[in-house]
Amino acid sequence: MHSLFSQPLPTYTQLLAALEQACNEFRDSLDTRRVSNPNVCLEARTLGDQPAGFEAFSQIFNDEIAPQLSASNGGRYWGFVTGGANPVATYADWLVTLYNQNVSKGGDSVASQVERQAIKWLTELFELPAMFEGVMTTGATAANVLGAMTARQEAGLRQGIDVAKVGCKDLDCTVFAATPHASMVKALGLAGLGQETWVQIAREPGTEAMDTRDLARKLSECYSPGKIVIASAATVTGTDYDDLVLVAQLCRQHKAWLHVDGAFGIFERLLTGPNGKTQGIELADSITLDCHKWLNVPYDCGVFLTRHPHTLFATCNVDAPYLANSEEAFPFMSLGIENSRRFRALPVWATLLAYGKQGIKAQIQRNVTQAATLANWIDASPAYELVKACELNVVVFSASAAHAHDTEALLAQLNESGQVFMTPGRWQGSPVIRCAFSNWRTEQRDVELAISELSRLAN
Ligand SMILES: Cc1ncc(COP(=O)(O)O)c(C=O)c1O
Missing domain, CATH: 3.40.640.10 (Type I PLP-dependent aspartate aminotransferase-like (Major domain))
Incomplete structure (x- = not known):
């Protein structure tokens, strides 16, 4: 076996087995893990003198780092304008690293x-x-x-x-x-x-x-x-x-x-x-x-x-x-x-080839429809104010004046729930909540979950 810095190298078989396990855990946890983790902590460690090896990294990643990552690659992370990594592009990206x-x-x-x-x-x-x-x-x-x-x-x-x-x-x-x-x-x-x-x-x-x-x-x-x-x-x-x-x-x-x-x-x-x-x-x-x-x-x-x-x-x-x-x-x-x-072009090339113009268009349309569903609900809710008609994928809203909620506090509570993640913005000088739909994983049931969270907070 080759060695690097006197440490035995993990074989591809070991790496792929570990990757498969990580993929399965990621898939199984994506729906239930907190969408965002505001309170995180990485154990203070000094750089070791002796090699700790792949096993040590893998264990720390699984036990300490992975549970504290966000679910930004999932369907209920609606902050900024965040896309997910589609399956074909994810695979292509693995190849990018492999061929480097x-x-x-x-x-x-x-x-x-x-x-x-x-x-x-x-x-x-x-x-x-x-x-x-x-x-x-x-x-x-x-x-x-x-x-x-x-x-x-x-x-x-x-x-x-x-x-x-x-x-x-x-x-x-x-x-x-x-x-x-x-x-x-x-x-x-x-x-x-x-x-x-x-x-x-x-x-x-x-x-x-x-x-x-x-x-x-x-x-x-x-x-x-x-x-x-x-x-x-x-x-x-x-x-x-x-x-x-x-x-x-x-x-x-x-x-x-x-x-x-x-x-x-x-x-x-x-x-x-x-x-x-x-x-x-x-x-x-x-x-x-x-x-x-x-x-x-x-x-x-x-x-x-x-x-x-x-x-x-x-x-x-x-x-x-x-x-x-x-x-x-x-x-x-x-x-x-x-x-x-x-070689960041490969996931793009793969995505364009695999999904084609119609596949990509359908995905954009799905996100626009999801945004419209949330916007319509907000517009009808006495607790919230849709501050601007939603014409694309971003829903901009605030707590309604009549309901005496504070928009910034509301956003903090919403994100604290760990069910969804949205980010702040300003509209015509006032604080607002921005909710941007751009992830291929988002389903209508995710929008319904957001609506029930917003209903809960309104009450
Ligand atoms: C219109 C616009 N321009 C630029 C950016 C910056 O993008 P990035 O974070 O990929 O550099 C964003 C990010 O949301 C954006 O919405």
């Missing part, structure tokens, strides 16, 4: 081609122009960082500045947004464009969507040679969509880069087609989407798409002698943040 490819520059395996094909399939799934190319990222945040940096590169080129090469000391660039996701604001900071210096565009009354008249006005008044507009499809609380056709027209007129954060909202396109709420996203310069949300692949998997791959390449190009001789025009390590990259 580094998808950085091609030339040694087919993995880069799988990623390119998966990206092409995503453009086909969402009926985007074939000219969109891109890269898989750790998540939507990283895709938004690429959006900010590629837009900044383009703004620089308009001013004769190659920002990637000489920095942005002399760059004159203005960013416009109405309701950017917090990760987009973070991305603007990382790109040196400023978390607090973007121009706030007004919102359409009662929504988080961009007021395009205000955008038109503010673009006209702006004399920066570099302009970037950040649009949403959709916002994380209100699921509001900017009017992307109008926004794109304005961007073209004012020579502004249009980045659309469609992390989960782009999936709406599967329901209403390219002329629905996402209409105009196909005109964007760059798009963020997230496969570990509504495509239900394991973390971590976002996607950055752009119709300007040369600009992305100029932004991220990495040049070192030992990295040379790629067979590809745009190797992935020159299209993204990391050099070394996980």
Whole structure:
């Protein structure tokens, strides 16, 4: 038997037996385990001098760590926008680890081609122009960082500045947004464009969507040679969509880069087609989407798409002698943040192949129907207030004023029950509860369970 650090290695037979046991325990406990564990404790241990071995790890994981993990991969975790890992993608992800490819520059395996094909399939799934190319990222945040940096590169080129090469000391660039996701604001900071210096565009009354008249006005008044507009499809609380056709027209007129954060909202396109709420996203310069949300692949998997791959390449190009001789025009390590990259495309490729457009669409529709069921019940309940009509997969509600409950306390009690998990938000300045349906495992009976918990708390 081979040995590593003088420790006998577990065999694949042992590993697979342990994995099978873990899978069975996970499956059997998913329905009954607490959905979230707020009070957790990991025993304080010092790093041992001698090897403790696989058995020790396996035992501690089973006894101490696994029971304290959340059921975020289950059907009643509705915080943030959380997808589950679908079975085919889970298996593909195991293979990713088994083969442990580094998808950085091609030339040694087919993995880069799988990623390119998966990206092409995503453009086909969402009926985007074939000219969109891109890269898989750790998540939507990283895709938004690429959006900010590629837009900044383009703004620089308009001013004769190659920002990637000489920095942005002399760059004159203005960013416009109405309701950017917090990760987009973070991305603007990382790109040196400023978390607090973007121009706030007004919102359409009662929504988080961009007021395009205000955008038109503010673009006209702006004399920066570099302009970037950040649009949403959709916002994380209100699921509001900017009017992307109008926004794109304005961007073209004012020579502004249009980045659309469609992390989960782009999936709406599967329901209403390219002329629905996402209409105009196909005109964007760059798009963020997230496969570990509504495509239900394991973390971590976002996607950055752009119709300007040369600009992305100029932004991220990495040049070192030992990295040379790629067979590809745009190797992935020159299209993204990391050099070394996980083969995260495989679970996406597998999901698209195994479930197909219709299977994925059916799953999106199921979640939308589940959200509508909960929203309708809340709307009819005197104890709760549906603060906004539910048009997609997010239900936004609060304790009703008449019922004198405190919304934040109510959320704490709800999550304390361990039956469901929801997260807080703010709507028009007031605290709300957000409940986002994006997991393939969610069943109608899970929604009914949430309704009975909410009824119990109301009483
Ligand atoms: C619209 C939007 N953009 C970006 C993000 C950030 O995604 P991630 O956590 O995958 O980086 C989210 C997460 O909920 C989101 O809803």
